[in-house]
Amino acid sequence: xxxxxxxxxxxxxxxxxxxxxxxLKALVKREKKIKEALKSVTLKIDxxxxxxxxxxxxxxxxxxxxxxxxxxxxxxxxxxVLGYRPWERDNGYRxxxxxxxxxxxxxWWDLPALDSFLLLKEIYQIDDATYKQSIEFLADxxxxxxxxxxxxxxxxxxxxxxIELMAALLHRPKVIxxxxxxxxxxxxxxxxxxxxxxxxxxxxxxMTILTSHYxxxxxxxxPRVVIIKEGEFVYDGALSDIQKLLGDEKVLSVTTAEKTFKxxxxxxxxxxxxxxxxxxxxxxxxxxxxxSVEDIIExxxxxxxxxx
Amino acid sequence: MKWWTxxxxxxxKKILSYRSDFWVTFVGQTAIQLVIARALWSSxxxxxxxxxxxxxxxxxxxxxxxxxxxxxxxxxxxSFGFISREIYxxxxxxxxxxxxxxxxxxxxxxLTNSLFYVLxxxxxxxxxxxxxxxxxxxxxxxxxxxxxxxxxxxxxxVYLSLGMAVELISLWADNVxxxxxxxxxxxxxxxxxxxxxxxYPEWARRIMYLTPFPYLVSTPIRTIMGDVxxxxxxxxxxxxxxxxxxxxxxxxxxxxxxxxxxxGVGQ
Numbered sequence: 001x002x003x004x005x006x007x008x009x010x011x012x013x014x015x016x017x018x019x020x021x022x023x024l025k026a027l028v029k030r031e032k033k034i035k036e037a038l039k040s041v042t043l044k045i046d047x048x049x050x051x052x053x054x055x056x057x058x059x060x061x062x063x064x065x066x067x068x069x070x071x072x073x074x075x076x077x078x079x080x081v082l083g084y085r086p087w088e089r090d091n092g093y094r095x096x097x098x099x100x101x102x103x104x105x106x107x108w109w110d111l112p113a114l115d116s117f118l119l120l121k122e123i124y125q126i127d128d129a130t131y132k133q134s135i136e137f138l139a140d141x142x143x144x145x146x147x148x149x150x151x152x153x154x155x156x157x158x159x160x161x162x163i164e165l166m167a168a169l170l171h172r173p174k175v176i177x178x179x180x181x182x183x184x185x186x187x188x189x190x191x192x193x194x195x196x197x198x199x200x201x202x203x204x205x206x207m208t209i210l211t212s213h214y215x216x217x218x219x220x221x222x223p224r225v226v227i228i229k230e231g232e233f234v235y236d237g238a239l240s241d242i243q244k245l246l247g248d249e250k251v252l253s254v255t256t257a258e259k260t261f262k263x264x265x266x267x268x269x270x271x272x273x274x275x276x277x278x279x280x281x282x283x284x285x286x287x288x289x290x291x292s293v294e295d296i297i298e299x300x301x302x303x304x305x306x307x308x
Numbered sequence: 309m310k311w312w313t314x315x316x317x318x319x320x321k322k323i324l325s326y327r328s329d330f331w332v333t334f335v336g337q338t339a340i341q342l343v344i345a346r347a348l349w350s351s352x353x354x355x356x357x358x359x360x361x362x363x364x365x366x367x368x369x370x371x372x373x374x375x376x377x378x379x380x381x382x383x384x385x386x387s388f389g390f391i392s393r394e395i396y397x398x399x400x401x402x403x404x405x406x407x408x409x410x411x412x413x414x415x416x417x418x419l420t421n422s423l424f425y426v427l428x429x430x431x432x433x434x435x436x437x438x439x440x441x442x443x444x445x446x447x448x449x450x451x452x453x454x455x456x457x458x459x460x461x462x463x464x465x466v467y468l469s470l471g472m473a474v475e476l477i478s479l480w481a482d483n484v485x486x487x488x489x490x491x492x493x494x495x496x497x498x499x500x501x502x503x504x505x506x507x508y509p510e511w512a513r514r515i516m517y518l519t520p521f522p523y524l525v526s527t528p529i530r531t532i533m534g535d536v537x538x539x540x541x542x543x544x545x546x547x548x549x550x551x552x553x554x555x556x557x558x559x560x561x562x563x564x565x566x567x568x569x570x571x572g573v574g575q
Contacts, residue, residue: 092410099405116318123407
């Protein structure tokens, strides 16, 4: 189980005025700026659950994942993952956990993937039978059997991501943190990675936290989502319930001679608003729709939960 | 296979994965050093009208300048910025995720690289003695070479701790590049890598021997050249041991504090 209690994290950084004067001033005295990346957040995730963590850039998603993976120490609060405090970096915890970051490589670029896997086999003390089974299962499911003997730096971005996934899952972790696993991939590679993650989740039932800017990732993989805004959780619940948040609203999609636009309108004001639009503009097309999950999440990320 | 033998084997594969780089460092750099040292010092000896200076003749001086750069490469082990670069580009994170000690991992990869340069040193010295100095193969010469190589390797263990102490500062500092450049300069300058120690005045030598650098560079070179007694070799090992303890304790505290201050930049 993952139990996060009143977790906070602040980062300090230095700020510098622009220009030569600012540079000279910073040489003698620098101003410090404190940023609260996480503000007393609490979360509980059970074994086998997969949770989507959604938020704008800088909202605190990656900071939370880094704390849970034991890379960063928190400023306050407590975390227990499988009974361990992640930042104490107990080997018992590290053997059961994996972090996959879409933009970073964990395998060695200068060597073929199989060489990296052999090293990981020893580092994680994976027995021969499990290693062989894992390689076969992962290479088959991800369709990278032919790429395992090629130097990693010579592979395409999609192939490299698949190799990263293999490396991270060789030891069959019970906790997986996926930070933007499909970033930069083309549509077919994204689909392949999503399908693989879904199959893996079904087969091994790990606890998984997924952060992604692609709503397709979240919709396909995460029955539960946590929306984070400026370091605070503004929604934690089922993805299927998220539409109820704006249940009282409809979306009007309007195309006029000059432009196309969308507007959220309370259900009871729909007739009046439609009439108003028809009177004001020369309307070519008008659709009345339920708000999409993307619209709702964007709305929450912009305005918080005020509109629900 | 144990995890540590796997790390060593992985590092050897990495070193050998770039054939041209391997041969350029080995043959190319050595040939350039040989030509420069020979041309420079033969003109110095000629202009002074002498055949020896401070105990060096042209052959031994050239040998000194062949050993010094390879010796420095042994000390430097893995490439310059072997930790700070990974911290700044974010690849460092992976070591925090693996169930092993980062310091142990880096020690193994570093010393594997050092060992490769030790082998290069052996080949270079043997070839130079055979072809340029026309020296007969004597057991004493071989023993001196082995002792010097051992001193360089022990020096690499000490220098690793010193380098690690400096590089780990990048866990919180924005840039440690200037510190690393200074360290490299002091190693070569105070260690006798630029000019043999015997060319410095006595007072300067006394100051230089208060630092670890002459024990890391000059003493191993002079051991290979047969200018150092067994007692001096033992003293060198002892002094390096003391410096190692000091640097290792510094690494312990810097690493402990750095982990808490690390923000995972570059991710």
